[in-house]
Amino acid sequence: MDLRDSPDEAAFRTELRDWLAANLPAEPGREWSRKLYDAGYVGLTWPQEYGGQGAPYSNQAIVLEEMARVQAPQHLGVIGLGMAGPTIMAHGTDEQKSRYLANILSAEEIWCQGFSEPGAGSDLAGVRTRIEARDDMFVVNGQKVWSSFAHIADFCILLGRSDPDSEKHSGLTYLIVDMKAPGVEVRPLRQITGEAEFNEIFLSDVEVPRENLLGEIGGGWQVAMTTLLHERGTLGFALGGALEAQVGRLVELTKERRRDDPLIRDRVATEWIELQALKFTNYRSLTKLMQTGIPGPEGSVSKLHWSEQNQRLTKLAMEMLDGEDDGYWGYQQLRSRGNTIEAGTSEVLRNIIAERVLGLPRSR
Ligand SMILES: Cc1cc2nc3c(=O)[nH]c(=O)nc-3n(C[C@H](O)[C@H](O)[C@H](O)COP(=O)(O)OP(=O)(O)OC[C@H]3O[C@@H](n4cnc5c(N)ncnc54)[C@H](O)[C@@H]3O)c2cc1C
Incomplete structure (x- = not known):
């Protein structure tokens, strides 16, 4: 290319x-x-x-x-x-x-994602929210957690269990839930940064019309996999651009604070090199996306690389500031913690890379 x-x-x-x-x-x-x-x-x-x-x-x-x-x-x-x-x-x-x-x-309607539950995060197939199919509707009962934007959302993509006797990936169903429907309660959660960007969602006898079913009853896992591929797959360029801006700020901080420190200069140069590697990974993902129209597992590489590097870089900046919070890097360091958890934790992404990119045997 x-x-x-x-x-x-x-x-x-x-x-x-x-x-x-x-x-x-x-x-x-x-x-x-x-x-x-x-x-x-x-x-x-x-x-x-x-x-x-x-x-x-x-x-x-x-x-x-x-x-x-x-x-x-x-x-x-x-x-x-x-x-x-x-x-x-x-x-x-x-x-x-x-x-x-x-x-x-047009942002007329905002969406949130109701996948994670108190007992289902990395192991998404553990979802227990109940979906009961009635004649012309579904009735949903359960709890979701860590749902970003749920406090301002109009709709939620929700994964739940429609077959109570099923285990793991089978018996799941994927619904579009109106967040204003009776029985939907959203409670904000405060993050380490002090912001409340994500929420718990409690669902009590929420009635969802039949036409809000996405895919087949019991076929929710396949639909959820499409969501997750896109979650990681199309993000790469935004992450590469954000990291480039962040490395630029780090270089400026180095010039102000530690321009003659050989060890710091070494570490800053390493961050710049890592940034170039991420950019080329992104170009590889883009080539694949343009050829197939579907994001590949390489998206996991970008997300892992960016979130780990950004976290390391914010620590280096705080070190240069001697722990003093200049209003920017302190926030960045705290927010970067969540980035290595959301959209797949670093450990889970390494498993995906080992299995789907490198072709190694499954870990479990
Ligand atoms: C900022 C933020 C926004 C989020 N937004 C949303 C959202 O909008 N909607 C939504 O549904 N969810 C959202 N999440 C939830 C997120 O998807 C989960 O937090 C994530 O999947 C991890 O699940 P968990 O928190 O239950 O941790 P667990 O799965 O319980 O993991 C705990 C620890 O065990 C490790 N671990 C788990 N399984 C394995 C394994 N097989 N091999 C090795 N290590 C393993 C993990 O890496 C982690 O360190 C968000 C999370 C954050 C931080």
Whole structure:
């Protein structure tokens, strides 16, 4: 693959850079998300009939890279864009596609992901939330945890157990749940950073219409796998761009604080080299995505590499600051802890890489 921008891509990048320079807001929010959408920078690879641009993945990669470069706030619909939308496109009915996709892009409706439970995290097949199929609806009872954006979400992609006698991957069903339905209660959880970005969701006799079934009854595991592949697979370029901005800040801090310290210079140079390695991994994933249209397991490499490196890098910055919190690095260090847990812990990602990328035997 030629890694340079084609003339069309270079023109697209320049236009986007100018637009970002003129429009960058201080705060994230629905207004900013809508502005991004109106300018044509959301849903680049999504079909035009659902509000997308029908553009190649390389344009999507450019948008993620450039937004991260200037540290632009994210579109609010992170879960809708990265997970719910691609899953609905792969498994949804035509009615579901028409009903939900365009509103994800415009941020009119926000989504959350109800997969994890107190007894099911890495081992997602352990979910126990009950889904009972009645004539014209499903009734859901159970508890979800760590659901990002649930406090502002309109809909939830929810995985539950429809066959009470089933074990593990079989007997699971995947539903779209209206977060405003009676019986849905959201309780925010406070993180180590002090923010409350994620939540517990309690579901008591929640009635979900039949048409909100995604895939088959009992076929929820296959649908959930599509969600997880997209969760890690399309994230790489945003992560590479964010890391590039972070390494840039680290270099500035080194110049201010420890410019003559040979050991620190050595460690900073190592971080820059690691950043280049991540960028090339991302190019490899992009090539595969452009060839197959489906993110491969390489997405796990990017997520693991970025989250571990970012955590190490924030520690190095705090070391240079002698523990003094300058308002930026202190927060970054605390937030980086969650990054090695969400979307697959580092241990679980190493297992995936060993098995699916390297072809080693299963660990259990
Ligand atoms: C910031 C943040 C946002 C999140 N957002 C969401 C969300 O929106 N929706 C949602 O559903 N979930 C969300 N999660 C939950 C996340 O997916 C889980 O925390 C994650 O899957 C780990 O599950 P767990 O917390 O139950 O830990 P456990 O699975 O109990 O793991 C505990 C420890 O055991 C290790 N471990 C587990 N299994 C293995 C194994 N097979 N081999 C080696 N080590 C292993 C883990 O690496 C970890 O160190 C979020 C989490 C965070 C931190």
